[in-house]
Amino acid sequence: MDPILSKLGEAVEFGKVDKNSPFPPQMKGQDGADELASQALANGLAPTDVLTEALVPAMDRVGQKFSENKIFVPQMLMSAKAMGAAMVHLKPFFQSGAVKAKGTFIIGTVKGDLHDIGKNLVAMMVEGGGWTIVDLGVDVNEDSFNQAVADNPGAVVGLSALLTTTMANMEEIVSKIKAVNPDTKVLVGGAPLTDEFRAKIGADFYSPDPRGAVEYLKELVA
Numbered sequence: 001m002d003p004i005l006s007k008l009g010e011a012v013e014f015g016k017v018d019k020n021s022p023f024p025p026q027m028k029g030q031d032g033a034d035e036l037a038s039q040a041l042a043n044g045l046a047p048t049d050v051l052t053e054a055l056v057p058a059m060d061r062v063g064q065k066f067s068e069n070k071i072f073v074p075q076m077l078m079s080a081k082a083m084g085a086a087m088v089h090l091k092p093f094f095q096s097g098a099v100k101a102k103g104t105f106i107i108g109t110v111k112g113d114l115h116d117i118g119k120n121l122v123a124m125m126v127e128g129g130g131w132t133i134v135d136l137g138v139d140v141n142e143d144s145f146n147q148a149v150a151d152n153p154g155a156v157v158g159l160s161a162l163l164t165t166t167m168a169n170m171e172e173i174v175s176k177i178k179a180v181n182p183d184t185k186v187l188v189g190g191a192p193l194t195d196e197f198r199a200k201i202g203a204d205f206y207s208p209d210p211r212g213a214v215e216y217l218k219e220l221v222a
């Protein structure tokens with residue numbers, strides 16, 4: 001792996017946001033995710049490699065350490081902040097090129113859930129695929145989704161959940177969206193989901209990653 005990607009992965013894993021950030025003390029004065037992501041792209045590394053070889057595996061290591069009680073919520077939060085600082089540099093690459101003409105994609109992390117990194121990535125890539133994004137943020141309930149559908153007739157809705165507890169909230173949200181607008185297509189995703197779960201809650205499509213979401217949307221308008 002390119003050494004800069006290893007360093008970037010470490011910066012995210014240990015929550016080093018940028019050179020000036022005091023956390024973690026053992027990385028004082030070193031470049032953080034902000035500088036390293038910028039350098040990686042300036043050196044010509046592909047944005048998708050930066051994402052899949054450095055950033056996503058780093059967050060997986062963070063999750064693993066959290067499961068083993070080796071780190072706690074504040075450290076996870078610093079890693080999320082570092083990931084966000086890196087993603088700022090990736091965003092223009094995923095958004096460039098396409099004309100926004102394919103439709104509107106409403107996306108949100110479901111109620112009770114505050115995880116937004118995966119949701120933001122999906123939004124970024126779908127936008128890059130030519131869709132207008134209405135991002136409702138995190139902790140979004142069925143009324144907010146329905147209001148957004150009313151404001152954007154014909155839009156496709158994407159729901160994200162990262163917790164086994166909050167994925168259960170998707171069922172109510174899907175059924176309330178379908179009760180008001182039966183033709184609205186609902187796409188679901190997030191680490192704990194499966195296609196079996198998607199079928200059980202009556203959503204139209206499950207994608208484990210942003211690429212699948214982009215492909216599904218492409219087929220919808222083909």
Ligand code: B1M
Pocket residue numbers: 056059060061062063064066067073074076077079080107112113114115116117118119121122157158159160161162163164165187188189190191192207208209210213
């Ligand atoms: Co939390 N957290 N967290 N967390 N967190 C997980 C999810 C966990 C797996 C960690 C662990 O225990 N190993 C665990 C969930 C266990 C479970 O339910 N199965 C967990 C827990 C327990 C919690 C808290 C309950 C901890 C606590 O307070 N005791 C708490 C809950 C807060 C809440 O939401 N109410 C909590 C809090 C947090 C932070 C706020 C500190 C922070 C989030 C900050 C933020 O998002 N701004 C955080 C983080 C960072 C994580 C981990 C470490 C990383 C998540 C992440 O960003 N991954 C995570 C462990 C892990 O995932 N390995 C963990 C990177 C991201 C690119 O991947 O989000 O999976 P992901 O998105 C992917 C796909 O899932 C997919 O595409 C993305 C790109 O490939 N995808 C979609 C996602 N949405 C999609 C939608 C689609 C399609 C695809 O279509 C619409």
